[in-house]
Amino acid sequence: MSEKTSAAKRAAELRQQLEQANHRYYVLDAPEISDAEYDQLFSELQQLEAANPELKTPDSPTQRVGGAPSPMFAAVRHRQPMLSLRKAAIDLKAEGPELQHAELIDFDRRVREVLLKAKVDYIAEPKLDGLAVSLIYEHGVLVQGATRGDGETGEDITQNLRTIRSLPLRLRGEVPPLVEVRGEVFLPLAGFQKMVRDAEARGEKPPVNPRNAAAGSLRQLESVITAKRPLAFYAYGTGVSEGWQQPARHRDVLDQLKTWGFPVSELIEPVTGAEGCLAYFEAIGKKRASLPFDIDGVVFKLDDLAGRNELGSVSREPRWAVAYKFPAEEAETTLLGVDFQVGRTGAVTPVARLEPKFVGGAMVSNATLHNMDEILRKDVRVGDTVTIRRAGDVIPEVVGVVIRSDAERSAHEARALVKLLDECPVCGGAVAKEEGEAIARCTNGLSCRAQLHGALIHFVSRKAIDIDGLGEKLLALVIDALDVRTPADIYLKLDAAKLAVLERMGEKSAENLVKAIDASRDTTFGRFLFALGIPVVGETTARDLAQHYGSLEALLAAAEADLATEHAEKKKERFPLLQSVPDVGPTVAASIAHFFAEPRNRAVIDTLVKLREDGGAGIHWPAPKAAAEGALTGKTLVITGTLPGLSREEAAALIEANGGKVTGSVSAKTDFLLAGEAAGSKLAKAEKLGVPVLDLAALRGLIG
Ligand code: D41
Numbered sequence: 156m157s158e159k160t161s162a163a164k165r166a167a168e169l170r171q172q173l174e175q176a177n178h179r180y181y182v183l184d185a186p187e188i189s190d191a192e193y194d195q196l197f198s199e200l201q202q203l204e205a206a207n208p209e210l211k212t213p214d215s216p217t218q219r220v221g222g223a224p225s226p227m228f229a230a231v232r233h234r235q236p237m238l239s240l241r242k243a244a245i246d247l248k249a250e251g252p253e254l255q256h257a258e259l260i261d262f263d264r265r266v267r268e269v270l271l272k273a274k275v276d277y278i279a280e281p282k283l284d285g286l287a288v289s290l291i292y293e294h295g296v297l298v299q300g301a302t303r304g305d306g307e308t309g310e311d312i313t314q315n316l317r318t319i320r321s322l323p324l325r326l327r328g329e330v331p332p333l334v335e336v337r338g339e340v341f342l343p344l345a346g347f348q349k350m351v352r353d354a355e356a357r358g359e360k361p362p363v364n365p366r367n368a369a370a371g372s373l374r375q376l377e378s379v380i381t382a383k384r385p386l387a388f389y390a391y392g393t394g395v396s397e398g399w400q401q402p403a404r405h406r407d408v409l410d411q412l413k414t415w416g417f418p419v420s421e422l423i424e425p426v427t428g429a430e431g432c433l434a435y436f437e438a439i440g441k442k443r444a445s446l447p448f449d450i451d452g453v454v455f456k457l458d459d460l461a462g463r464n465e466l467g468s469v470s471r472e473p474r475w476a477v478a479y480k481f482p483a484e485e486a487e488t489t490l491l492g493v494d495f496q497v498g499r500t501g502a503v504t505p506v507a508r509l510e511p512k513f514v515g516g517a518m519v520s521n522a523t524l525h526n527m528d529e530i531l532r533k534d535v536r537v538g539d540t541v542t543i544r545r546a547g548d549v550i551p552e553v554v555g556v557v558i559r560s561d562a563e564r565s566a567h568e569a570r571a572l573v574k575l576l577d578e579c580p581v582c583g584g585a586v587a588k589e590e591g592e593a594i595a596r597c598t599n600g601l602s603c604r605a606q607l608h609g610a611l612i613h614f615v616s617r618k619a620i621d622i623d624g625l626g627e628k629l630l631a632l633v634i635d636a637l638d639v640r641t642p643a644d645i646y647l648k649l650d651a652a653k654l655a656v657l658e659r660m661g662e663k664s665a666e667n668l669v670k671a672i673d674a675s676r677d678t679t680f681g682r683f684l685f686a687l688g689i690p691v692v693g694e695t696t697a698r699d700l701a702q703h704y705g706s707l708e709a710l711l712a713a714a715e716a717d718l719a720t721e722h723a724e725k726k727k728e729r730f731p732l733l734q735s736v737p738d739v740g741p742t743v744a745a746s747i748a749h750f751f752a753e754p755r756n757r758a759v760i761d762t763l764v765k766l767r768e769d770g771g772a773g774i775h776w777p778a779p780k781a782a783a784e785g786a787l788t789g790k791t792l793v794i795t796g797t798l799p800g801l802s803r804e805e806a807a808a809l810i811e812a813n814g815g816k817v818t819g820s821v822s823a824k825t826d827f828l829l830a831g832e833a834a835g836s837k838l839a840k841a842e843k844l845g846v847p848v849l850d851l852a853a854l855r856g857l858i859g
Pocket of ligand 1: 237239240280283284285287303339391454456473476
C-alpha cells in the first residue's frame with residue numbers, strides 16, 4: 156500500500172472513531188473513551204490532514220474547531236419553506252380549566268373536525284427557546300446548514316453549525332441520497348451563565364437571555380468563536396428528501412433521526428386528545444425549573460403524517476401543530492431608579508433600573524414602564540418593591556408596586572414621586588404628546604442628538620441605504636467630531652482624510668468606508684423611502700409606496716394633496732390618495748403626510764437627492780420601468796401560496812412583464828388571485844369577495 160493510501164485509510168479510521176466518540180459523549184451521554192484518548196486521536200487526525208490537505212473532508216471532526224472567517228453569510232433559499240408555529244395562549248384570568256385552555260381545546264377540535272376522528276394522537280415536544288435551522292445531508296454528509304430566516308430564505312451558516320458537537324457531520328446507518336433535517340440550536344443554561352460571567356469579567360454587556368446568546372454565537376463570522384460556545388442541538392423533523400420513504404407517523408420520523416445519529420429530546424412523548432396534551436403540559440411545567448436548558452412552552456404535533464396533508468397550512472402556519480407557551484413569569488425586586496430613553500422618532504420611554512433578578516429564564520435589570528402615564532397610574536417610586544413580568548422574548552415590564560402592610564404603605568408614601576419630564580433628557584427640547592397618543596416625544600427632531608444618532612443608525616442600516624462599516628460607535632464619533640447633523644451630511648462632510656484621524660480608524664478603513672458611502676448613492680426608491688425613517692413606515696410599506704408612485708415627486712404631490720382631508724369626519728375619507736396604496740390605512744397615511752409636511756424633513760430630502768455638482772448628496776435610483784403592455788394590462792393581481800417551480804419574485808416578474816400589477820393584499824380592487832399550494836387567508840378572502848382565483852397553469856393560459 157502506498158504511503159498516500161495508508162494515510163487516507165488511517166484518516167478515515169480516525170474520523171470514524173472520533174465521530175463515534177462524539178456521538179456517545181454528546182448524543183447518548185455514555186462516553187466510551189477518555190478525554191485524553193479523544194485528544195490524542197484528534198491531534199493525530201489534525202496532523203495527518205495538515206500533512207495531506209487533500210484528505211480534509213467536510214465531515215471531518217477537525218471541522219468542529221472552526222475555520223477561517225467568512226466575509227458574509229450567503230442567502231439560502233429553502234427548497235421547502237420552513238413554516239412558523241401557530242400559537243395558542245393560556246387565559247389565566249378565565250375561570251376553570253376548560254376556559255383557561257380554550258384555545259388549545261379549540262385546536263384539537265379543529266383537527267378532529269377535519270380528520271373526522273373522535274380522538275387524535277399527538278406528539279408533545281418541549282419548545283426550546285433557540286433558533287430553528289435546516290441541515291442538508293447529501294449521501295449522509297452535511298453539506299449545508301442554514302438559519303430559518305423568514306422561512307423562505309435563510310443564511311448559510313454551515314461552518315458555524317459544524318462546530319456543534321452533538322450535530323452529526325455524517326449520518327449513521329443507511330442514508331438516502333438527500334435529506335434535510337430540521338431542528339433547534341440552543342444554549343444550555345450552564346453555557347449561558349458562563350457567557351454572562353465571561354462578558355462581565357471583560358467589562359462587556361452580557362447577553363440578556365440564552366436565545367440571544369445562541370443567536371449571536373451562530374452569527375459569528377469567525378467559526379472559531381462559535382466553536383468555543385457550548386451550543387447544543389435537538390432535531391425535530393425533516394424537510395426535502397430524495398430516495399427516502401417518509402414513515403407514517405411523526406414518532407417514526409423521530410426514531411429515524413435517532414438512528415441517523417441525531418440528538419432528539421428525551422422529553423418528547425406521545426399523548427392522546429386535548430386531555431393528554433394538558434396533562435403533558437402540567438407535568439413538564441413542574442420539571443421546567445430543573446431542566447438544564449430553557450424551554451418556553453410545548454409544541455403539539457399531529458402524529459399521523461397523512462393527516463397533516465389533509466389539514467394543510469394557513470398563512471405559513473401548519474394547522475396540524477400548535478405552540479402552547481407557558482404564561483409570563485413574575486418576580487419581585489427593588490426599583491433603583493427611573494431613566495428616560497429617547498428613540499429615533501423622539502419617543503421618550505421611561506425605563507426602570509432594577510436590582511437584577513432572574514425571571515422567565517433571563518436576568519432582568521431593566522424593565523419598561525411604557526410611558527409617563529403608566530408611571531402615574533402605577534405610582535412607582537424609587538426604593539419601592541415592584542413586581543416585574545417577563546414573557547418569552549417580550550421586553551420585561553413593571554407590573555406594579557407591592558404593598559403588603561401599613562408600614563410598607565407609609566414607606567412608599569414617604570418616597571418622592573418620580574419626576575415626569577417636560578424636557579427631553581438628551582437635548583432639553585420640549586416634550587409633547589399628540590392628541591390621543593400615550594407616547595410623549597421630543598419635538599426637536601434631528602437637532603436632538605439621540606434622535607439624530609437613532610436616525611443615522613437606521614438610515615445606514617442594511618435594508619435602508621446600506622452603508623457597510625458605519626456602525627453605531629462610529630456614527631456617534633462622526634456626530635461629535637465631524638459635525639454630521641443630518642443623513643445628508645454623511646455624503647457632504649465625510650472624506651477619507653477626515654475619517655482617518657478618528658479613533659480606531661486607519662487609512663485603509665477610511666478609504667473603504669468612503670467607497671461604501673459612494674456606492675450607497677446608487678439605490679432604489681423603496682430603500683430610500685425606508686431609510687428616511689418615517690414613523691410606522693416599515694420596509695414593506697416603503698416598497699409598496701415606491702411601486703405605487705414610481706417617483707418622489709408623485710408621492711410628495713399625493714401627500715400634500717391629502718393634507719386637506721386630515722380632519723374629515725370618517726377615517727376612510729382622510730388621506731384618500733395615500734390610503735389607496737396597498738396596506739396603507741389612516742394611521743400610516745397620516746404619519747406619511749405629516750412627515751413630508753415638515754419643512755425640516757423636506758430640506759434633508761432635497762439635499763439627499765440634489766445632484767452632487769449642485770451641492771447635494773446625489774442619491775439616485777433607476778426610473779420606474781414603463782409598465783409593459785400585455786394580456787394583463789390594467790389588471791391587479793395578488794400572489795399567495797407556494798407555486799410549483801416558481802418563486803414569488805419570479806411570478807411577480809412574469810405578471811409585470813405582461814402588463815399586470817402585483818399587490819400585497821386582496822381587496823375588491825383585486826382582479827385575480829394567483830394561488831399556489833397551501834394558500835390560506837388570502838384565498839379565503841378572495842373567495843368571499845368573489846375575486847377570480849387562478850393557478851399557475853391558468854395564468855400561463857391567460858397570457859399565452
Ligand atoms: O423546539 C422548538 N422550538 C420547535 C420549533 C419544535 N419543537 N418544533 C417545531 N416545529 C415546527 C413545525 C411544526 C413548523 C415543523 C418548531 C418550529 N416549527 C419552528 N421553530 C421556529 C419556527 C418554527
